[in-house]
Amino acid sequence: MQASKNEAQKKFREVHHLHRRVVEKRVERTGVFRSQHMTLMYLSCHAGCSQKDIAEAHRISSAAVAVNLKKLEQMGLVERIVDAEDNRCNRITITEKGSRIVEQSKTIFQQIDEEMFSLLTDEEMEIFVRCLDKMQSRLERMEGER
Numbered sequence: 757m758q759a760s761k762n763e764a765q766k767k768f769r770e771v772h773h774l775h776r777r778v779v780e781k782r783v784e785r786t787g788v789f790r791s792q793h794m795t796l797m798y799l800s801c802h803a804g805c806s807q808k809d810i811a812e813a814h815r816i817s818s819a820a821v822a823v824n825l826k827k828l829e830q831m832g833l834v835e836r837i838v839d840a841e842d843n844r845c846n847r848i849t850i851t852e853k854g855s856r857i858v859e860q861s862k863t864i865f866q867q868i869d870e871e872m873f874s875l876l877t878d879e880e881m882e883i884f885v886r887c888l889d890k891m892q893s894r895l896e897r898m899e900g901e902r
Contacts, residue, residue: 782864786857795824799850800858806845
């Protein structure tokens with residue numbers, strides 16, 4: 757049992773890293789880096805959020821977000837709008853150009869997922885999802901223990 761568990765742990769990490777490399781390589785074609793891409797994806801669902809919101813969502817510093825937003829703004833992918841109620845706060849919105857990149861990325865993700873999961877039968881997919889659900893549940897409990 758232990759050898760099988762060790763093999764599963766190793767394979768899980770390998771698949772995770774390989775998936776990430778494939779996604780990054782294909783998303784690279786959109787002209788944005790991974791961290792910039794994550795910000796665009798977040799903004800596509802949270803228009804008008806603050807820099808602080810983005811930092812909290814990605815668990816990174818506000819300074820890192822500021823650098824990221826500056827580059828995205830220079831590329832014409834996002835806009836900062838001063839909050840009408842608080843001049844110290846900027847609301848971040850995605851531009852039409854940024855939205856097009858998000859749509860391209862969604863297509864890329866869908867293609868990768870379809871290609872990757874096409875190898876699994878319906879039964880294997882059901883088992884896989886049940887296993888992931890169990891792992892997710894355990895990790896959420898572990899996270900809550902802090």
